Amino acid sequence: MGRRLAVPTLPYTDLKTAIGRVIDGALLIFLIFSALSITVAQAALLLALVAWALRLLLAEGFRQLRLPLLLPMAGFFLASVLATLTAVDPYLSGRELRNIFQPALFYLVVNHVMEEERATTLTRVLIAVGALVSGYGMWQAVTKGVDFRVHGTLSIYMTFAGVLMLIDTLALGQALFTTLSRRTLWLVPALLLLTAALLMTHTRGAWLGLAAGVSLIVWLRKKRWLLTLPLAALAIFLLVPHAVQARIGSVFDPQDVTARERLYMWGSGLMIIRDHPWTGVGMEGLKRVYRDYKHPMAYQERTSHLHNNVLQVAVERGLIGLAVWLWLWAAYVRHAWRIYGSLGPQEGGSRALVVGSLAGVTGFHVTGFFEYTFGDSEVIMLVYFLMALPFLLKTPAWGLPTPQGQSGT
Template identity: 35%
Template sequence: MDKVIRWSLFLAITSTLVSVFLSGVFLGCATLAWAWQCFSRRRLSFDWPRYFPFVLAFVVAALVAIVFSENAGESVRYTKKFVHFFAIALVFTYFDRQSVTRTSKAVFLIAGCSAAVAVFQYFVLHKVELLDRATGLMSHWMTLSGQLMIVSVVLAAYVISLFPSRISLRRLNIPGGAPWLWLALLALLLFALLLTMTRSAWVGAILGLILVASVRNYRLVLVAVVLVALIWLTLPGRFNDRIKSSFDPADTTNRVRVELLRTGVNFIRSHPYVGVGPRMVSRMFPDYRVTREFPDWAYQHLHNNAVQIAAEMGLLGLAAWLGIWLKLAWDLVSFLRMAREKGDRLLLVSTVGGLGTLLAFLAAGLFEYNFGDSELLFLFLFVVTAPYICARSTEVERKEMG
């Protein structure tokens, strides 16, 4: 039964790059198999990573916000997000190091397929307009760009680990299998990410990749910065205009984001402690908007994770939410030290990828409510939980040797 649960979770994680419905089906299979196993063994098989108490605190804050919501019937639908928290606890319970490696490589390959589809959509189907962009295997370009951002950062951590820290041009000795193919796949992912024209994902990917490079060798940061500068200088006008628009206060999308931030502040001032309730921003914005210049559909969410959480769940919910990421960062840094001390390559790769992804996700979340995207959240939680799974066996070895 362990294998059934493990493979169902594998399919749930990897299929999130294709279909959130399909991912939910496999997750349901894993849950049913887990429930049957617990019943047949008369024992609860359930464990969680060290950051999970902070997740539970956030869940409690969300439930409190639902109770005090302006429309509890609507807000209670937010509890569907808790399924991913439960799922990641199952992943931690049943996955081992081999499962992490297998799942990560499958995610790389499926993301590569999605990136290839996006390239085809851009150049052949001419999905080049801001309101009609390449979506890959997803239904929306924002989801695709977020997935490509996450996978690119993790794949970069893996690719860098395949190359020696110092490469001799006379004698190139590279361990591992087909590193140049993985490097080519990384290039494809980044190229497709560029084609999505999604600035928040660009920012997240750049910062995440710089962090990955800096952990390996500080000189790689200089190389990364130079590469980014060269790419910027050689980009076609359409992409350069998109980048420059980020700094134009008169740009419509920038003005919308300013309006949404001001609207969010009004929400927080009005309901500072427990917020207006999950899923209520899009319903109650007419009472809190600053101007009527922009259409109603622009207020679906506030394009900022922290502001959205604070508006929906108050400052208490925001504190719990921030606590998750602070705990994650603290633990990942400790895993980084452990990996270097033990010479544990898999732990090092997963930790560096986790740190880079955490930075990328939070940086992109300054301009987009990516925490609300189920396809992104499940993938993200797997990436940042993988180091805990790898560290678990390392800690067991320490205890046995002690």
């Protein structure tokens, strides 16, 4: 009989440690590539989720899971399934259910990071990457002209703008709520690069989102500073190229072509909701029905979205889906605000994370009045990361929930 080969095995604790390092590395890769490549970012996220599931199985740690916002999260998924069952094209709608792994990022960060220092490090890695791609965006503006809508390393300028807006609010939260030192002074030029590149995307919705996020951060830091924001906005307006000034001015122009087109789309969306009120037309169903509801003055024959989060969710998932979706965001704000209120002035690092989260989500929703940001994978995955930041902190307002309370709203 042949000799048996000895197969080396890892001790149980070493295996858990190794899996934890895989999760750490995959999360880091996800954040680095979130502003570089959606393919690599999603692959890294899937790897992190698989490794996390394996670690939970090995440790039998499901009872210790922290599951904030579970009820609205699960409710929205069920509403999406219901919309798929009644969709105008169930196959197309069902394909979109594959994106269920994206909100799992929220629970991965809440349960795996769990420390302010680690969360701050990940956040600053994201800010540094954002500053680098912003530099590339500014190079595009210099070489291709100020009329060019920079898109950085991404394929679409609107997506690039949405990503920069989220990172910009994170950076401002870090700069205003933590003590600047030699190690963190780089946040100032990073902020300048991020804001400059965002301006050069010529994306008005993201500008308004940034303005809302910045206003919230400044209000929470020192309310009197709000008085300086109009002066800062005026200074920026005077410094930017004429093409950007014209784009800013078009925000208030009722005759703007793209603004009129959005109004036509929104009217069509309301008519679709009238005819499909409860469960909608299903995900991707708008492509099938839009021509039947198209405004006669609209120039776009087909569209996959209505440039508005609320209308798009209602059209695709009906009023049932919209109600649960709004519940999710209301529950997030309620919990995050309570967590912020439980933090003292000396907890600058924790406050920076919570404020950056609240400001980023606020900017996301303001931008979502004019774009379908909820359907933009690069943007929404970063939003789930931001949403997790308040909940990973061990505070009296959250702490470690009991099994009976961990699925609360």
